[in-house]
Amino acid sequence: MTRDATYLDYNATTPIRPEVLDAMLPYFREHYGNPGSPYFLGQRARKAVERAREQVAALVNAKDPQEIVFTSSGSESDTLAISGAAWSKWEESYGRTKPRVVSTPIEHDAVRMTLVQLKMRGFDRALAKADEYGYVAPEQFEGLLTPETAVVSVMHANNEVGTIEPVEGIAALCREKEILFHTDAVQSAGKIPLDVQKMGADLLSISGHKIGAPKGIGALYVKRGVRLSPLIAGHQEKNRRGGTENVPFIVGLGAACELALKDLGDAKKQQRYESFRRLLAETAARIPDCRLNGHPANRLSTCLHLSFPGVDGHALVIALDLAGICVSSGPACSTGSPQPSHVLIAMGMEPELAQGSLRISFGYATNDEDVRRLAEALPGAVEKLRQVPAAR
Amino acid sequence: MTRDATYLDYNATTPIRPEVLDAMLPYFREHYGNPGSPYFLGQRARKAVERAREQVAALVNAKDPQEIVFTSSGSESDTLAISGAAWSKWEESYGRTKPRVVSTPIEHDAVRMTLVQLKMRGFDRALAKADEYGYVAPEQFEGLLTPETAVVSVMHANNEVGTIEPVEGIAALCREKEILFHTDAVQSAGKIPLDVQKMGADLLSISGHKIGAPKGIGALYVKRGVRLSPLIAGHQEKNRRGGTENVPFIVGLGAACELALKDLGDAKKQQRYESFRRLLAETAARIPDCRLNGHPANRLSTCLHLSFPGVDGHALVIALDLAGICVSSGPACSTGSPQPSHVLIAMGMEPELAQGSLRISFGYATNDEDVRRLAEALPGAVEKLRQVPAAR
Numbered sequence: 030m031t032r033d034a035t036y037l038d039y040n041a042t043t044p045i046r047p048e049v050l051d052a053m054l055p056y057f058r059e060h061y062g063n064p065g066s067p068y069f070l071g072q073r074a075r076k077a078v079e080r081a082r083e084q085v086a087a088l089v090n091a092k093d094p095q096e097i098v099f100t101s102s103g104s105e106s107d108t109l110a111i112s113g114a115a116w117s118k119w120e121e122s123y124g125r126t127k128p129r130v131v132s133t134p135i136e137h138d139a140v141r142m143t144l145v146q147l148k149m150r151g152f153d154r155a156l157a158k159a160d161e162y163g164y165v166a167p168e169q170f171e172g173l174l175t176p177e178t179a180v181v182s183v184m185h186a187n188n189e190v191g192t193i194e195p196v197e198g199i200a201a202l203c204r205e206k207e208i209l210f211h212t213d214a215v216q217s218a219g220k221i222p223l224d225v226q227k228m229g230a231d232l233l234s235i236s237g238h239k240i241g242a243p244k245g246i247g248a249l250y251v252k253r254g255v256r257l258s259p260l261i262a263g264h265q266e267k268n269r270r271g272g273t274e275n276v277p278f279i280v281g282l283g284a285a286c287e288l289a290l291k292d293l294g295d296a297k298k299q300q301r302y303e304s305f306r307r308l309l310a311e312t313a314a315r316i317p318d319c320r321l322n323g324h325p326a327n328r329l330s331t332c333l334h335l336s337f338p339g340v341d342g343h344a345l346v347i348a349l350d351l352a353g354i355c356v357s358s359g360p361a362c363s364t365g366s367p368q369p370s371h372v373l374i375a376m377g378m379e380p381e382l383a384q385g386s387l388r389i390s391f392g393y394a395t396n397d398e399d400v401r402r403l404a405e406a407l408p409g410a411v412e413k414l415r416q417v418p419a420a421r
Numbered sequence: 422m423t424r425d426a427t428y429l430d431y432n433a434t435t436p437i438r439p440e441v442l443d444a445m446l447p448y449f450r451e452h453y454g455n456p457g458s459p460y461f462l463g464q465r466a467r468k469a470v471e472r473a474r475e476q477v478a479a480l481v482n483a484k485d486p487q488e489i490v491f492t493s494s495g496s497e498s499d500t501l502a503i504s505g506a507a508w509s510k511w512e513e514s515y516g517r518t519k520p521r522v523v524s525t526p527i528e529h530d531a532v533r534m535t536l537v538q539l540k541m542r543g544f545d546r547a548l549a550k551a552d553e554y555g556y557v558a559p560e561q562f563e564g565l566l567t568p569e570t571a572v573v574s575v576m577h578a579n580n581e582v583g584t585i586e587p588v589e590g591i592a593a594l595c596r597e598k599e600i601l602f603h604t605d606a607v608q609s610a611g612k613i614p615l616d617v618q619k620m621g622a623d624l625l626s627i628s629g630h631k632i633g634a635p636k637g638i639g640a641l642y643v644k645r646g647v648r649l650s651p652l653i654a655g656h657q658e659k660n661r662r663g664g665t666e667n668v669p670f671i672v673g674l675g676a677a678c679e680l681a682l683k684d685l686g687d688a689k690k691q692q693r694y695e696s697f698r699r700l701l702a703e704t705a706a707r708i709p710d711c712r713l714n715g716h717p718a719n720r721l722s723t724c725l726h727l728s729f730p731g732v733d734g735h736a737l738v739i740a741l742d743l744a745g746i747c748v749s750s751g752p753a754c755s756t757g758s759p760q761p762s763h764v765l766i767a768m769g770m771e772p773e774l775a776q777g778s779l780r781i782s783f784g785y786a787t788n789d790e791d792v793r794r795l796a797e798a799l800p801g802a803v804e805k806l807r808q809v810p811a812a813r
Binding site for chain 2: 036041043045057058061062064065066069071101103104105108120124139142145151236243244245247258259260261262263272274275276343346347349350355356361
């Protein structure tokens with residue numbers, strides 16, 4: 030049934046880890062109670078949810094598991110964090126002023142589109158500048174952090190080019206001015222250590238399906254004392270997020286966080302990602318005019334982002350797909366969009382070159398054979414596409 | 422491991438149907454692609470999502486599967502519908518006036534709390550009156566439907582007392598005045614036929630875990646042409662709901678909708694629910710001073726709601742739990758709340774009596790033995806509690 034896939038698009042989504050599925054299955058079958066119900070079936074589900082909360086808290090080094098709120102996705106976490114903080118500050122001012130939200134031009138669309146919506150609803154938005162590596166230096170925020178600023182949102186690691194942002198420095202600036210700091214750690218979770226206390230984050234988003242848990246579950250770290258106006262009102266999650274708890278996926282997210290934390294401590298696994306990346310970067314270097322994007326030092330080991338002048342990235346993805354290799358030309362959520370990536374544009378890349386991009390990303394189940402297959406197929410695919418007259 | 426449970430709290434949540442779990446499993450294992458990805462693994466996931474959309478559309482008799490938006494819960498569907506319609510009308514007025522939202526005092530907290538939040542954000546809220554059966558007659562809406570009204574939200578069947586509301590008549594009033602009509606059909610889905618066209622609904626919410634799919638998935642029917650301001654902004658679901666699609670649960674919801682539709686056409690199954698209800702109502706009638714709540718005719722067959730003067734409902738639930746029977750004293754999402762049910766209060770019930778309530782609800786896997794066990798245990802449990810001096 031399944032074609033033998035060479036899956037190298039872990040930034041888009043990951044296969045579910047078998048241990049995660051095993052952990053979830055009993056909650057699909059026998060333990061089906063509503064965690065809000067007082068009888069034994071309900072309480073058994075409640076216990077599982079609270080155990081998972083501890084596992085997620087451990088991955089991000091939260092002081093208290095109650096600082097973790099379960100959501101349905103990284104996108105929901107981002108929206109709850111930013112929109113919730115903005116509306117909460119508005120409420121605190123008794124509706125007098127619509128506060129400011131500050132971010133960057135390289136954020137995921139979950140953040141970007143939330144900012145657009147808030148702006149439409151009368152909030153003020155300001156964006157710090159990114160450099161050619163997609164890196165946003167703390168200095169870029171100076172002058173933007175007004176007393177009316179409710180929240181600053183800066184992603185921890187970029188989903189396209191893999192650049193790791195200086196969130197600790199930016200958080201420190203926010204703390205000085207008593208502004209909340211949110212970071213979208215969807216792409217960094219499980220890849221580099223997360224420590225909300227050291228980082229100084231008030232709010233941090235993670236997503237299950239980027240770390241071996243299923244699509245449809247996420248979490249938001251909310252530092253104790255931080256008030257958010259809910260996105261979905263309801264009694265669950267201590268009035269922070271309405272809707273019956275997705276018990277099996279919460280259990281799965283907890284299990285995935287525990288596994289991710291263990292892997293982060295395994296130096297061999299981490300070195301393996303570096304060696305995959307090195308091999309692919311060397312392959313790319315042999316392709317004429319290929320550009321390796323993202324920060325040369327502050328970057329994830331699990332992905333690389335290339336641009337090929339004169340090649341259509343989407344066509345390249347399709348060509349590799351025909352060879353059974355799954356990679357992407359940009360984020361999955363905007364596939365098919367005729368627009369070049371806003372991240373690459375913010376980095377100052379020419380739109381034409383931006384559309385000749387390829388994102389390769391790997392994870393827990395990637396093996397040497399996967400990487401070798403791509404390394405073998407890539408140069409030929411690029412060469413072939415360069416011989417075809419551009420159809421664009 | 423699992424105690425032999427007599428589960429009679431289907432209004433709180435349902436066990437997952439084995440066919441639903443079977444349908445989902447391949448999407449946890451081999452078909453893990455992101456439906457937004459262009460390569461084969463992504464497109465296989467996309468196909469499954471679109472097939473499920475057809476199955477959900479069939480249950481509610483939508484004209485076009487594209488009228489179905491997948492969400493993470495009934496609560497999210499309700500919030501997206503009401504808040505999305507209200508903000509969209511505000512946008513259409515170029516931010517000049519915050520429109521009105523009209524509803525009833527017997528709605529689920531997902532609706533009720535959304536209305537509270539909208540009111541706090543400057544929208545106008547009006548509620549029609551319910552009668553002693555929890556029935557809200559169309560006449561009650563006269564005078565409330567101003568030109569500034571964005572949306573009217575009335576639940577299809579009440580989650581506590583099982584009363585079925587005259588949504589068709591209310592929708593007709595809305596249509597006359599060009600006001601959107603939303604119905605929360607979370608408790609009616611799978612229990613009585615749903616037909617958005619006949620009903621005249623513009624927006625209709627359903628939830629997976631009330632019909633044998635898992636907790637963490639819902640859907641909103643959005644009539645073609647109806648504009649909603651998104652709750653979670655993003656490209657997915659045609660820009661109506663951001664976040665990577667929860668492919669396995671979407672597949673599960675589709676399968677559950679198909680099974681529900683089949684069951685609705687099975688007269689024997691429907692009669693069986695009536696006979697369960699009759700047996701339990703007869704048992705209740707033999708308990709001194711027991712009151713059967715809800716509408717005598719316009720009601721679901723799958724639940725009954727009782728009140729026992731001089732008995733604490735929560736204590737009764739615990740007493741029955743000790744006998745291995747799972748029933749509830751009210752909605753699971755407000756368990757532990759010291760407040761009496763807002764639904765019963767809106768029906769004019771004394772708070773003291775409201776807190777002596779028991780909700781019994783059944784579904785696809787309920788058998789004669791389950792019902793018999795409760796019928797045997799209930800009279801004794803009530804009698805025993807009445808002998809204990811009230812601790813309240």
